[in-house]
Amino acid sequence: MSLHAQDDPQLRKDQEARLRAVWKPPSGWFFRWTDVNNNRIGVWYTLTAFGFMLFAGVLALIMRTQLAVPDNDLVSANTFNQLFTLHGSMMMFLFAVPMFEAVSIILLPQLLGARDLPFPRLSAFGYWSFLLGGVFVGGSIFFNAAPDGGWFMYPPLTTRTDLSGIGADIWMLGLSFIEVSSVAAAVELIVGVLKCRPPGMRLNLMPLYAWYILVVAVMILFAFPPLIAGDLLFEMERLLGWPFFDASKGGDPLLWQHLFWIFGHPEVYIVFLPSIALFAMLIPTFAQRHLLGYPWIVLAAVGTAFLSFGLWVHHMFTTGLPKISLAFFSAASEAVAIPTGVQIFAFIATLWAGKVKWSVPLLYASGSLAIFVIGGLTGVMVAIAPFDWQAHDTYFIVAHLHYVLIGGTLLPLFGGLYYYWPLITGKTLSDRLGRIAFWIMFVGVNLTFFPMHLSGLEGMPRRVFTYPADLNIGWLNLASTLGSYLFASGVLVLVIDLMLSPTRKKAPRNPWNAGTLEWLAHPDDEDWGIRSVPLIESRYPIWDQKDFVAKVDEGRFFLPDAEEGRRETIITSVLDAKPVSVIRLGTPSVKPMMTAVALGAVFILTTYHLYLLAAFGGVATLGCVLWWLWDTAAIPEKHEKPIGHGIDLPLYIAGPAAPGWWAMFITMMADATAFSGLVFGYYFYWTIHPNFGADFAGPGTYWPMVALLLSLASWVATVAAREVHSRGAVSPARALLVVGALAAIASLGAGLRSLDGLDPQANVYPAIVWVLVIWTVIHAAIGAIMQSYTVARSLAGRMTPAYDADLRNITVYQHFFALTALIAYLTAGLFPEAGL
Numbered sequence: 001m002s003l004h005a006q007d008d009p010q011l012r013k014d015q016e017a018r019l020r021a022v023w024k025p026p027s028g029w030f031f032r033w034t035d036v037n038n039n040r041i042g043v044w045y046t047l048t049a050f051g052f053m054l055f056a057g058v059l060a061l062i063m064r065t066q067l068a069v070p071d072n073d074l075v076s077a078n079t080f081n082q083l084f085t086l087h088g089s090m091m092m093f094l095f096a097v098p099m100f101e102a103v104s105i106i107l108l109p110q111l112l113g114a115r116d117l118p119f120p121r122l123s124a125f126g127y128w129s130f131l132l133g134g135v136f137v138g139g140s141i142f143f144n145a146a147p148d149g150g151w152f153m154y155p156p157l158t159t160r161t162d163l164s165g166i167g168a169d170i171w172m173l174g175l176s177f178i179e180v181s182s183v184a185a186a187v188e189l190i191v192g193v194l195k196c197r198p199p200g201m202r203l204n205l206m207p208l209y210a211w212y213i214l215v216v217a218v219m220i221l222f223a224f225p226p227l228i229a230g231d232l233l234f235e236m237e238r239l240l241g242w243p244f245f246d247a248s249k250g251g252d253p254l255l256w257q258h259l260f261w262i263f264g265h266p267e268v269y270i271v272f273l274p275s276i277a278l279f280a281m282l283i284p285t286f287a288q289r290h291l292l293g294y295p296w297i298v299l300a301a302v303g304t305a306f307l308s309f310g311l312w313v314h315h316m317f318t319t320g321l322p323k324i325s326l327a328f329f330s331a332a333s334e335a336v337a338i339p340t341g342v343q344i345f346a347f348i349a350t351l352w353a354g355k356v357k358w359s360v361p362l363l364y365a366s367g368s369l370a371i372f373v374i375g376g377l378t379g380v381m382v383a384i385a386p387f388d389w390q391a392h393d394t395y396f397i398v399a400h401l402h403y404v405l406i407g408g409t410l411l412p413l414f415g416g417l418y419y420y421w422p423l424i425t426g427k428t429l430s431d432r433l434g435r436i437a438f439w440i441m442f443v444g445v446n447l448t449f450f451p452m453h454l455s456g457l458e459g460m461p462r463r464v465f466t467y468p469a470d471l472n473i474g475w476l477n478l479a480s481t482l483g484s485y486l487f488a489s490g491v492l493v494l495v496i497d498l499m500l501s502p503t504r505k506k507a508p509r510n511p512w513n514a515g516t517l518e519w520l521a522h523p524d525d526e527d528w529g530i531r532s533v534p535l536i537e538s539r540y541p542i543w544d545q546k547d548f549v550a551k552v553d554e555g556r557f558f559l560p561d562a563e564e565g566r567r568e569t570i571i572t573s574v575l576d577a578k579p580v581s582v583i584r585l586g587t588p589s590v591k592p593m594m595t596a597v598a599l600g601a602v603f604i605l606t607t608y609h610l611y612l613l614a615a616f617g618g619v620a621t622l623g624c625v626l627w628w629l630w631d632t633a634a635i636p637e638k639h640e641k642p643i644g645h646g647i648d649l650p651l652y653i654a655g656p657a658a659p660g661w662w663a664m665f666i667t668m669m670a671d672a673t674a675f676s677g678l679v680f681g682y683y684f685y686w687t688i689h690p691n692f693g694a695d696f697a698g699p700g701t702y703w704p705m706v707a708l709l710l711s712l713a714s715w716v717a718t719v720a721a722r723e724v725h726s727r728g729a730v731s732p733a734r735a736l737l738v739v740g741a742l743a744a745i746a747s748l749g750a751g752l753r754s755l756d757g758l759d760p761q762a763n764v765y766p767a768i769v770w771v772l773v774i775w776t777v778i779h780a781a782i783g784a785i786m787q788s789y790t791v792a793r794s795l796a797g798r799m800t801p802a803y804d805a806d807l808r809n810i811t812v813y814q815h816f817f818a819l820t821a822l823i824a825y826l827t828a829g830l831f832p833e834a835g836l
Contacts, residue, residue, distance in 0.1 A: 012554060012555055012560075015555055015560050015561040015562075016526075016531075016555075018561060018562040018563065018565065019526075019528040019531075019561070019562045020526065020527065020528065021562075021565070022528070022562040022565055022566065022567055023037065023115075023526075023527035023528040023529075023562075023567065024527055025037065025040065025527065025588070026588045031588065033593070034588045034589055034590045034593065035124075035588045036120035036121045036123065036124040036586050036587070036588055036589065036592065037116065037120060037527065038105050038106070038108075038109055038116050038117050038120050038123050039106055039109070039527075039529065041105055041120065041123045041124050041127050042102050042103070042104075042105035042106030042107075042123075043106065043424065044127055045098060045101065045102030045105060045127050045130070046099065046102040046103060046106065048098075048102075048127075048130065048131055048134070049094065049095050049098040049099040049102055049130075050095075050099070052090050052094040052095050052098075052134055052138060053090075053091065053094075053095040053099070054491070054495075055090065055138060056086070056087050056090035056091045056094070056095065057488060057491065059083045059084075059086055059087040059090075059141075060087050060484065061484060061485065061488055062074075062075065062083055063080065063083050063084055063087065064448075064480060064481040064484040064485075065481060066080060066465060066466070067465075067466070067467075067477050067480070067481065068477060068478050068481035069474055069477070069478065070466065070467055070468055070469040070471070070474050070477075071466055071467075071468065071469060072466055073466075075465065076465070077465045078148060079144075080465035081148035081149075081150075081463075081465070082141055082144075082146035082147070082148045082167065083141075083146075084150070084151075084463060085146065085147045085148050085149060085150050085151055085153075085167075085171070086137075086138065086140075086141055086146045086147065087151075088150070088151030089137065089147065089151040089171060089175065090134075090137070090138055091405075092151060092267060092271075093137075093175050093178055093179075094130075094134045094137070094138065094178065096267075096270075096271035096405070096409055097182055097220075097267070097270060097271060098130050098178075098181070098182070098185075099413060100213075100216065100270075100271060100274035100275075101126070101182065101185040101186075101189070103274070103413075103416065103420075104185075104189055104213050104274070105117065105123050105185070105188070105189075106420075106424060107209065107420070107518055108189065108192050108193065108209075108210065108213065109192070109196070109529055109530075109569075110423075110517060110518035110520070110521055110529060110530065111207050111209055111210055111516060111517055111518045112192065112193070112196050112197050112198060112201070112210065112517070113197075113198035113201070113517045113520075113530055113533050113534050113536070114192070114196040114197075114198070114529070114530070114533070114569045114570070115528060115529050115530065115533070115559075115567065115568065115569040115585070116529065116567065116569055116585050117188050117189070117191075117192040117196060118188070118191050118192055118195060118196055118569075118571070118583060118585070118659040118663075119187070119188050119191070119586065119659070119663065120585055120586045121586035121589060121591065121592045121628070122184050122187065122188050122592070122663075123184075123185065123188050124589075124592035124593065125181075125184060125592035125593075125595055125596050126180075126181040126182075126184035126185045126188070127181070128592060128593045128596035128597070129177060129178065129180055129181035129184070129596045129599065129600065130178055130181040130182075132177070132596060132597065132600040133174050133175070133177040133178035133181070133600065133603070134178065136170065136174045136177075136600070136603075136604055137170060137171065137174035137175060137178070140167060140170045140174075145165065145166055145167050145170060146167050146170070147164075147167035147168055147170060147171035148164065148165075148167055149164055149167075149168055149171075150463065152260055152264065153168065153171060153172070153234070153256075153260075154253065154256065154257065155234070155237070155245035155253045155256050156245055156246065156247075156253055158234075159234060159237045159238055159245050159246075161238060166607065166608075168238065169235070169238060169239075169607045170607055172231050172234055172235050172238070173231075173235065173603040173604070173606055173607045174603065174604075174607070175231075176228060176231045176603060177599070177600055177603040177604075179224050179227065179228055179231075180599070182220055182224055183220065183221070183224055183225075183667075183670050185217075186217040186218075186220040186221055186224075186666075186670075187217075187663050187666050187667055187670075189213050189214070189217040190214060190217045190218065190221075190662075190666050191659045191662045191663050191666065193206070193210050193213060193214040193217075194214070194574045194662065195571050195572065195574065195580075195659045195662060196569060196570070196571065196572070196659075197210075197536075197572050197577045198517075198533050198534050198535065198536050198558075198570070198572070198577065199533070199534075199535050199536070199558060199570070199572060199577055199578065199579050200535045200536040200537055200577055201536040201572075201577045202575065202576045202577055203574075203575060203576075204294075204295070205536055205537075205538065205539050206539075207280075207281065207516050207517070207539065208277060208280035208281070208291065208294065208297060208298070209277040209278070209280060209281050211277075211297075211298050211301060212273050212274060212276060212277030212280065212301055213274065213277060215273060215301050215302055215304075215305045216269075216270050216273050216274055216305070218305070219266050219269065219270050219273075219305050219308070219309075220270060221666065221669050221670045221673060222266070222309065222673050223262070223263045223266040223267060223270060223309070224263060224670070225670050225671070225673035225674035225676075225677060226259045226262040226263050226673065226674065226676075226677040226680075227259060227260060227262075227263035227264075228674045228677075229259060229674045229675070229676075229677030229678050229680075229681070230255075230256055230259035230260055230263075230677065232678070232771070233245075233255075233256075233259075233678075233681065233771065234256065235606075236760075236767070236771065237251075239606075239609070240760070240761070241761045242760045242761060242767040242770070242771075243761070243763065243764050243767060244256075244681070244764060244767060244768070246764075249762070249763050249764055250685065250689060250692075250763045250764035250765060251685075251764045251767075252684070252685070252688060252764075254316075254319060255681055255684050255685075257315070257316055257319065258312065258316075258680075258684070259677055259680075259681070261312035261313070261314075261315045261316065262309070262312045262677075264312065264315065265308060265309075265311045265312045265314060265315065266305075266308040266309055266311075266312075268308070268404065268405075268408075269304055269305065269308040271405070271408070271409045272372075272404070272408040272409060273301060273304065273305070275368070275408055275409050275412030275413060275416075276301075276343055276408075276412070278365075278412050278413070278415065278416035278419070279347055279365050279369075279412065279415075280297065280347075281416075281419070281514075281516065282361050282362065282365060282415065282416070282419045282512075283347050283350055283351060283362070283365065284350060284354075284514075284515065284540070285419075285512045285513070285514040285515070286351075286354075286356060286357045286358070286359055286361070286362045286512070287350050287351050287353070287354025287355065287356055288354055288355050288357065288513070289350065289353060289354040289355075290515075290539065290540060291346065291347075291350050292346055292349045292350045292353060293342075293346040293349065293350075294539070296342055296346060297342070297343055297346050299339075299342075300339035300340070300342040300343045300346075301339070301343070303338075303339035304336060304339045304340060304343075307332060307335055307336040307339070308336060310329070310332040311329060311332050311333050311336060312329075313325060313326075313329035314329055314330075314332075314333045314382075314383060317329075317330075317385045317388045317389065317392065318388070318389055318392045318393075326385045327385075330383055330384060330385050333379075333380075333383030334380055334383045334384075337376060337379070337380055340376065344369060344373070347365075347369070359418075359431075359512070360415075360418045360429070360431055360434035360435060360438065361415045361416070361418045361419035361512075362415075363415075363434075363435065363438050364411055364412065364414050364415025364418065364438055365412065365415045367411060367438060367442045368406075368407045368408070368410075368411035368412045368415065369407070370407070371403055371406060371407030371411065371442075371445055371446070372403070372404060372407030372408045373407075374403050374407070375400055375401075375402075375403030375404035375405075375407055375408065376404065378396070378399065378400040378403065378453070379400060379404065381400075382396075382397065382400060391456060391457070393461055393462050393463075394456035394457070394459065394460060394461055394462060395452040395453075395455045395456035395460045395461075395462060396452065396453050396456030396457055397456065397462060398449075398452050398456065398462055399449045399450065399452035399453045399456060400453075402445075402448075402449045402452075403445075403449055406445050406449075407445075411441065411442075411445075414437075414438075414441075414494060417429075417494075417498075418434050419512070420518075421498075421501065422507035422511050423518060423519065423521055425501065425502075426506050426507055427501045427502060427504050427505075427506065427507060428501065428504050428505065428507045428511070429497050429498070429501055429504075430497050430500070430504075433493055433494075433496065433497040433500075434494075434497060436490075436493055437490045437491070437493040437494040437497065438490070439490075440486060440487070440489055440490030440493060441487050441490035441491065441494075442490075443483075443486060444483050444484070444485075444486035444487030444488070444489070444490055445483070445487055446483070447479060447480070447482065447483025447486060447487075448480050448483030448484045448486075448487055449480070449483070451476040451477075451479045451480050451483075452476075452480055454473075454476055455473045455476040455477060455480075458471065458472070458473050458476070459471065459473075460473055460477075509521075509522060510542070514542065515539075515540030515541070515542045515543035515544070516539075516540060516541075516542065517530075517534070517536075517541065517542070519542060520542070520549060520552055522553075528562075530552065531552050531553050531554075531555055531560065532551075532552055532554075532555040532556065532557040532558060532559060532560040532644070533557055533558040533559045533569070533570050533643075534548065534551070534552050534557045534558070535557055535558070536577070557644065558570060558579070558643045558644045558645065558647070559582070559643045559644065560644060563641070564637070564641070566584050566585075567584065567585040567586075567587060568582050568583065568584055568585065569582070569583055569585060570582060570583075570643065570649070571583050571653070571657075571658075571659060573657070579643065579647060579649055580649070580653060580657050581649050581650045581651065581652070581653045581657070581658075582641055582643060582649050582650070582651055583659060584634070584636070584651065586632075589628075591624060591627060591628040592628070594624050595621060595624040595625060595628060598617055598620040598621040598623075598624050599617070599621045601613070601614070601617035601620070601621075602614050602617040602618050602621060605617055622785070626789060629789070630793075630798075632660075633652075633660065633798075633799075633803070633805040633806055634798070635652065635797075635798065635800070635803045636651035636652050638651065639651065639652070652803055652805070653805075654803070654804050654805035654808045654809075655805075655808050658805055658808075660805055660809055661805070661808060661809055661812060664809045664810075664812045664813060665812050668812060668813060668815075668816040671779075671816060672816055672819070672820070675775060675820055675823075675824075678768075678771055678772060678775060679772070679823060679824075679827065681768055681771075682768045682769075682772060682827060685764055685765070685768060686831075686832060692765060692832055693765040693832055695763070696758070696762070696763055696765050696766055697757055697758070698758075698765075698769065698828070698829075699754040699755060699758065699769060699773070699828050699829060700754070700829065701829045701830060703750050703751075703753045703754035703829075704751075704754045704773075704825040704826075704828050704829030704830075705825065705829055706747075706750040707747045707750035707751040707753075707754060707773075707776075707777075707821070707825055708747075708821055708822065708825035708826070708829075710743045710744070710746045710747035710750055711743075711744070711747040711776070711780060711817065711818060711821035711822075711825070712818055712821065712822075713739075713740075713743040713747075714740045714741070714743040714744040714747060714780070714783060714784075714787075714814065714817075715740075715814045715815070715817065715818035716740075717736045717737065717739045717740030717743060718736070718737065718740045718783075718787060718810065718811050718814040719811060719814065720736050721733040721734075721736035721737045721740065721807065722804070722807050722808060722811045724736065725801055725804055725807055726801055726804065727801070728801045730794065730800075730801065733794070733807070734791050734794055734795070737787045737788075737790055737791050737807075738787075738788075738791060740783075740784075740787045740814075741783075741784040741787040741788050741791075742784075744780045744781070744783045744784040744787065745780070745781070745784050747777070747780045747821070748777040748780045748781055748784075751773050751776055751777040751780070751825075752773070752777060754773060754825075754828065754829070755769070755770055755773055758770060769828050772824045772827060772828055773824060773825075773828060775820070775824065776820055776821050776824040776825070779817050779820055779821075780817070780821070782813075783810075783813060783814060783817050786810040786813060787810065789806070789810075790806045790807050790810055793806050
């Protein structure tokens with residue numbers, strides 16, 4: 001397909017017709033819900049997260065009404081505990097993180113000049129998991145069964161079933177299900193940024209939004225898995241009585257705090273950095289110039305992410321840790337202000353150097369930065385351990401947290417909403433209502449939370465449902481309550497504006513005169529997204545590249561057609577975005593929805609101790625996953641296809657160049673991080689108990705070493721199968737895979753055999769050994785399933801030496817499984833010596 005062919009108007013018309021036919025959503029209301037186009041999935045995601053935010057806001061208003069005056073009895077102490085627990089949990093797990101993922105699923109394909117992200121069905125699975133888990137957790141309050149132990153769920157209050165009801169299980173298992181969707185979205189976003197950029201968009205030409213999303217998605221891989229590990233230990237104690245946090249049996253509640261806050265403090269930056277990313281997009285637009293300090297902003301974002309993982313003890317200064325630990329984490333907590341300041345000053349400098357066009361989005365950006373800076377200043381205060389000792393668990397901390405989260409997350413999202421609404425819906429929002437809503441919210445935020453600094457310093461503790469009049473802080477609480485209703489009225493104005501937008505006229509194309517790729521979208525909202533995948537030579541191609549928009553619209557760049565009637569986009573190299581292949585994207589399917597329902601059944605049925613039904617749900621989940629995967633990595637009808645300008649690209653790739661390989665690698669990084677949380681727990685107990693395991697017979701060395709050798713044999717067999725298969729020896733490769741599967745199954749038996757005589761209810765030592773071994777044998781079983789699946793694909797003619805993505809992908813899994821087995825069995829079998 002040559003450039004000159006695009007000068008034929010009839011040809012362009014035919015190409016557009018084919019694109020329209022391919023990307024047209026399914027007809028019928030049910031079949032529309034099976035669509036996996038990331039634009040529509042992102043819209044559903046966004047609306048659902050916005051709805052959860054409004055619901056959590058109503059819970060906050062009820063709390064503030066209860067606290068308006070001393071000795072109030074509007075709600076009981078138990079109800080208040082459920083309210084503040086669910087409010088915090090929903091805002092963090094059901095709004096802040098899902099909202100950034102939802103917005104990114106909408107924006108990234110357009111920002112990257114891609115037709116879609118590489119795994120649209122994975123995005124659909126993540127959405128359905130999020131929706132089901134959110135309804136399960138949020139709806140619990142209507143049955144007086146909501147969690148009541150705080151959004152942090154500290155043991156032993158929450159692990160003792162006589163002190164906490166089923167709400168703790170709903171929180172733990174429901175949110176674990178939601179964490180699955182967060183990790184799934186992170187995989188999609190990372191691979192999308194790394195592999196779906198348009199030709200020419202080197203890493204140093206990426207929009208800053210893409211950089212921020214890449215950084216945040218990587219943070220999710222290292223922040224969420226430790227919490228998943230903690231959730232596993234938590235539920236093992238609640239459901240089976242394994243004493244991980246029971247001090248009388250060697251456990252320690254502080255382990256939960258470590259695992260939770262290793263997640264919890266990076267979480268603040270996980271929800272803050274995407275909002276800064278929105279600033280990085282809209283500030284250059286309204287300054288009408290390139291953003292100043294691009295490389296410094298990228299380094300600052302990476303630095304913020306790195307430092308955020310060294311701050312978790314910031315939340316544990318009052319737990320009696322050694323002074324050297326307090327000094328280190330206090331210094332790290334203050335140091336994180338430096339990269340944050342770099343980003344803020346770069347934005348201010350850009351506005352200063354440009355010709356600013358004041359608008360509603362920029363008003364929200366400026367106001368939110370002002371509020372966030374106040375929260376940052378109080379953050380530096382509580383980073384100092386002696387001050388934290390005084391302010392800890394008071395309303396001063398509540399004020400600090402909300403200044404940071406509202407200034408750093410909520411208001412920026414509202415600004416982004418006004419900025420991108422014309423792009424997403426083709427309609428405008430009211431400038432007048434937007435300004436009214438902003439000023440009401442800006443005053444409301446400060447009236448609500450600034451008095452809390454004073455009430456906290458006056459001694460009002462957090463998480464109390466009432467307080468005596470003689471504290472003389474009733475007027476401060478009344479002011480906070482009035483401010484909360486004022487803020488809520490501002491949100492109501494915004495909601496009214498959104499509801500009125502369908503009645504308004506269509507927005508012009510690129511109404512803000514922005515320079516980045518997402519504004520190529522046409523008001524007619526064609527389903528295929530971008531008309532042709534462009535060649536990028538600038539960070540702001542609409543401004544800098546001559547006739548850029550016209551060339552895109554006329555299909556003068558790459559992949560302007562859907563000749564074979566398939567949804568396609570271009571895969572490029574990671575560093576310099578050179579075209580590598582064309583990928584065929586997932587089509588509308590009910591499989592992601594059914595997989596999410598089956599997996600949700602496992603978590604929900606386990607909550608109510610219906611273990612047999614939960615096991616059936618697990619089998620159904622496995623069946624859905626295999627059904628889903630069977631049609632992926634299909635052998636194409638031809639090896640290559642033209643994408644324009646005389647370039648032909650393969651329709652199938654495998655190994656490190658393929659997005660599927662990257663998805664497996666990234667998923668296993670998350671898995672390895674969760675496992676490291678369990679290993680951290682083992683050695684944490686060893687450090688606090690001088691004779692850890694001395695009073696209990698350990699698994700010995702024989703069976704753990706047998707299990708290890710069999711696990712390594714399974715790994716070697718898979719690697720060998722990959723090598724001989726690539727040389728055309730199909731039958732020997734199949735035989736090696738069968739041997740690998742048998743070795744994995746045998747390692748499973750040997751691993752379980754090593755647990756004979758260990759009572760996990762007696763002490764934390766046998767309990768943590770059980771967890772390490774069970775984790776490893778489950779991975780052995782999954783490995784055997786993968787090896788058997790690959791053999792089946794080969795026998796069915798769906799995998800050949802030239803088309804071997806399945807084998808290369810499971811080899812990545814086997815690398816991580818071998819590492820897991822090595823650490824787990826050496827730890828259990830050889831360390832500590834007292835366990836021999």
